[in-house]
Amino acid sequence: MEDVLVYGLLRGGIYALAAFGFSLVLGVIGIVNFAHGALVVFGGLLTQYLAVKFGVPYAAAMIGGALGTGLLGAVIQRLFVARTFTLEPLMVLVQTFGIATVVTELGTLGWGSEERMLRLKTGLPPGFMLGDTFVPSFDLVVFAVSLVSAAVLFVVLGRTEFGRAIRACRDNRESAQLSGINLGRTFEKTMFLSGTWAGLAGAMFVTLSPVAPYMHFSWTVDSFLVITIGGLGSMLGALVGGLVFGVLSFGASFYAPTIAPAITFGVLLVFLVFRPQGLLGAGPAIRK
Amino acid sequence: MATASPLPAPLLRVENLSKVFGGVTALNGVGFDVHPGEVVGLIGPNGAGKTTLFNVISGLLPPSGGTIAFCGRSIGGLRPDEICALGAVRTFQSASLLSGMTVWDNVHVASLFRPAERARVESAAACTRRALAFCGLEDCRDEIAETLSIGDQKRVEIARAMATGPKLLMTDEILAGLNAADSEGILHMLQGLKREGISIIFVEHDVRSVMRLSDRVVVIAQGRKLAEGEPDAVARMPEVISVYLGGRYAQGV
Amino acid sequence: MLDRAAIPRRPSRRAVLKGGVLGAGALAVGVALPRIAGAAGGADGVVHIGASLPLTGPYEKVSRICKDAFDFWTRTYDGKMVVAGRERAVKWTIYDDENNASRAAQLTEKLISDDKVDLVVGTYGTDTVLAQGAIVRKHGRVFVQAGASSIRVDEELGGHTAFTANGRVGTYCAGAMDFLASRTPKPKKLGLVIMDDPVYHEIGQGVKDKCKQHGIDVVTEVVLPMNVQDLRPTALKLRGAGQLDIVYNTGWDVICIKLAEEMSAIGVNPKAFVGGHLTTSPVVKETLGSKMQGIIGSTVWLPQFKYRDDKYASAQEFAEKFKATYGYLPTYQAAFSYILPYIYQQALREADPQDPFNPKTLRDRLSRLDLKDTIWGPVSFDERGRIRRDAAPAVQWTGDPAAAVIVAPADMAESAGVYPKPAW
Structure with missing residues (x-):
């Protein structure tokens, strides 16, 4: 029981990391980005590529992977989403699904469809005991990075000029524009931020488990589940949602592995019916 | 028809402006000028095209035809933030704030995104403080915008518009839903802005306020300009009375 | 068949898009080619072998390997097979079944009825092989396959229709x-x-x-x-x-x-x-x-295995030659695909020249087959048509x-x- 909780929370950190950007894009640009999982996977593979192919130290490869993914996100925004985000939401959904497919196929062309993993020699001890639970050191590092990056994102959104612009566009698109904010630029920056954090999640995850282009969709779905639980519109919600989802999915896979997906989706349905705003959401699940 | 006293080049010149939605013509060849420091009242029955006119001038909607020149520069088809940066801003009929953000942040966002030449003169924080003080909002600067009373929300709208450093302010039924005291306060603020040399296009249902504040009145109906002139002259025009003012204002005068 | 690709890792939208085009192309080629293989059962000196493979969709990588292995066998024997003591040219017709059972059945019907192939080899994937087998059975024919090793093949097709060259997964x-x-x-x-x-x-x-x-x-x-x-x-x-x-x-x-x-x-x-x-x-x-x-x-197979046949002195040599041709080391799927036409070749070598592909005699020949040395190891079939292998x-x-x-x-x-x- 205790170990399920601990391991679930540790996993939850990465889920939260992946979900921040998904939540941000849904809140600010108002689109469900089906390509989000592709960004997570891209970040992981780019990090692995930089580290293995060019011998870049992990920390630098991670940052490179994250920023590279952010850039990809911004390019996707400028070339595709910017032209369609005001259309029917369904059209944009289809479009981002198409983008996910294209990114995945291009990734497969470039990197192949094999699973890849980045093996790190951290010099850390393998782990330590927390009560009766063995906690692997690197899992804890990843968890800490999730929390710290959540705090960074919190500060960026709450305290900086850029953050104010993003929040303004989220709150009221027209008023934001009439306050002098360039909507297109702000959306590109939002997508950059979203991609950067997605890439960071991938960069951390690739050190724990193999990553391959075909895995993108489960990241998208997981991100969706996280913000359904945590609530849209707050980074704290995504963090809490990530941790709760981590424990939930770990518990389900531990106690009832064969029906684990049914359990996690069952919880999703319960949330949608009884608490559509999620645990910490600012408003209803879809604002616009 | 009386016209405003001769003034230098107009701040805003709208010529032959039209806007078509699908098959519906919302604006049909509208044209008028706004001069620096002038308050132009814009009246017309519901659905006359007043809000559409503001949407087109402020860049939220592209025009279907005609020209809009601001400070001598054509602005038709520019983005809203570009038009805002040039100095033309608007408010919305129902206060349209950044609802989840504080009063300070609402105004501060506008200060932050001023064009560089204005930002050099005054820091963003100073600009925000000045706008809040002008609108009497210092005491509620940390409150979340959507929790304020309607009257205060309208003040925040004006403060935010002010923070952008406008040359032209377009207010869209800013008095709607306000009690007499709040209306009076807002009218005072607008008069203050006028004294600072800011031009205003004032759309309002409350005709008394329009007549009081405006230097000149433009009447539109069914997307066309019906009349233009000094308030008293317009109020006496039979065609204006028949389509819009009906009996009520004429009797009141 | 059992493979990592067995998970529907990429939803088949790709198969849907591409399969349509390729499938149509393959059909067009099949139709356009002159019917070299006459109805007389290869009397004109050609052995026509028909197959389908899941060339698009989740198994596309594996079926590429299978296809290369068919090709490798053909090259190894200079495109010729000895049937009833006489050398004949080998002609392949391979369709894309998209890993779709009804498509596989449809294509097998086409291979047998329209293309009039002499021999059918199995596709890759349990459900598609079972579907293929049902059609082969309807025509009273037999086929050799290795792409499905589930016990269901023995239960549904064993002993009369299917000869399975791969051991039971159990x-x-x-x-x-x-x-x-x-x-x-x-x-x-x-x-x-x-x-x-x-x-x-x-x-x-x-x-x-x-x-x-x-x-x-x-x-x-x-x-x-x-x-x-x-x-x-x-x-x-x-x-x-x-x-x-x-x-x-x-x-x-x-x-x-x-x-x-x-x-x-x-x-x-x-x-x-x-x-x-x-x-x-x-x-x-x-x-x-x-x-x-x-x-x-x-x-079930590695190049290190001490297997040999009439063309390769060792599995290693087979593997090296294969790699020199296709750029990658053959997997077990390559070996078991190579062995399918090989098995037919051994079974038909001394067939009756009058009616070499007669299903009944082919069935008997396959049942009696007892090959000591092949690239796939010893090959003989039990009463359910399953290769005799009790351990991987x-x-x-x-x-x-x-x-x-x-x-x-x-x-x-x-x-x-x-x-x-x-x-x-």
Whole structure:
């Protein structure tokens, strides 16, 4: 029981990391980005590529992977989403699904469809005991990075000029524009931020488990589940949602592995019916 | 028809402006000028095209035809933030704030995104403080915008518009839903802005306020300009009375 | 068939898009080509072999290998097959069945009725092979296949229609389990990880049968959905089962990798880890690195196997020639695809010149076939048309960098093997 909780929370950190950007894009640009999982996977593979192919130290490869993914996100925004985000939401959904497919196929062309993993020699001890639970050191590092990056994102959104612009566009698109904010630029920056954090999640995850282009969709779905639980519109919600989802999915896979997906989706349905705003959401699940 | 006293080049010149939605013509060849420091009242029955006119001038909607020149520069088809940066801003009929953000942040966002030449003169924080003080909002600067009373929300709208450093302010039924005291306060603020040399296009249902504040009145109906002139002259025009003012204002005068 | 590709990893939208085009193209070619193979059953000196493969969709990589192997066999024999003592030119017609059972049935019907092929070889994938078999059976014909090894083939098509050149998946574990049961101290407790799909349950059942035979307790059994992502919960379950002697993974290569990673992360150290039937896929070694030490795998074919035939002195030579031609080392799928036309060739060598492809006599010839030396090892079929194989050999990964050495069965073993394996 205790170990399920601990391991679930540790996993939850990465889920939260992946979900921040998904939540941000849904809140600010108002689109469900089906390509989000592709960004997570891209970040992981780019990090692995930089580290293995060019011998870049992990920390630098991670940052490179994250920023590279952010850039990809911004390019996707400028070339595709910017032209369609005001259309029917369904059209944009289809479009981002198409983008996910294209990114995945291009990734497969470039990197192949094999699973890849980045093996790190951290010099850390393998782990330590927390009560009766063995906690692997690197899992804890990843968890800490999730929390710290959540705090960074919190500060960026709450305290900086850029953050104010993003929040303004989220709150009221027209008023934001009439306050002098360039909507297109702000959306590109939002997508950059979203991609950067997605890439960071991938960069951390690739050190724990193999990553391959075909895995993108489960990241998208997981991100969706996280913000359904945590609530849209707050980074704290995504963090809490990530941790709760981590424990939930770990518990389900531990106690009832064969029906684990049914359990996690069952919880999703319960949330949608009884608490559509999620645990910490600012408003209803879809604002616009 | 009386016209405003001769003034230098107009701040805003709208010529032959039209806007078509699908098959519906919302604006049909509208044209008028706004001069620096002038308050132009814009009246017309519901659905006359007043809000559409503001949407087109402020860049939220592209025009279907005609020209809009601001400070001598054509602005038709520019983005809203570009038009805002040039100095033309608007408010919305129902206060349209950044609802989840504080009063300070609402105004501060506008200060932050001023064009560089204005930002050099005054820091963003100073600009925000000045706008809040002008609108009497210092005491509620940390409150979340959507929790304020309607009257205060309208003040925040004006403060935010002010923070952008406008040359032209377009207010869209800013008095709607306000009690007499709040209306009076807002009218005072607008008069203050006028004294600072800011031009205003004032759309309002409350005709008394329009007549009081405006230097000149433009009447539109069914997307066309019906009349233009000094308030008293317009109020006496039979065609204006028949389509819009009906009996009520004429009797009141 | 059993493969990592068995998971629907990429939804088949690609297959839908591309399959349409390719399928149409293949059909067009099939129609446009002059009917060299006449209705007289190859009387004009041509052997027409028909096949379908899942060339688009989740199995596209594997079926590329199968197709290359068909081609490799054709090249090896200069495009000729000796039938009834007379050399004939080989002509292939291969369609794309998109891993879709009804498409496979439809294409098989077309191969037999329209294209009038002399011989049919099986596709890749359990459901498609079963669908193919139903059509072949309807026409009273026989076919040789290796793309489906489930026991269902024996039950539905064995003994009359299908000759299956691949061993039952239930025997996959036998080499590894026999090897482990002979170690000292003798392993007592086994943890079993089964993927929730009939074919993996069949492998798992094989493991359980072997445990019973050797007196090993299956102390925990974790059944995982096919789309499982996180193997940490499974590792935790295994840890909860106490000190295990053996952990057996029935799943494919990625499951093997994740399970090894998670067991090592939370300190689950069984004395032996059987990674399953795909530890030889390159991704396992690349990702697990030094953790490969001591991992056991079951494998139905490797170039190291001491097999030979009339053209290649060793499986190694076969593998090298294949690599020189196609740029990659042949996998077991390449070997079992190569063997399909090879089996026909051996069975038809002395057929009756009047009616060489007569189904009844072909069935008898295949049943009586007893080949000692082929690239795929000894080939003979039991009464259900299944190749006689009671155990897949086992390999163990040792050395640095780790390499697979055969540890079972005894007559093929290259090394005595390591037990218990070093901790992660």
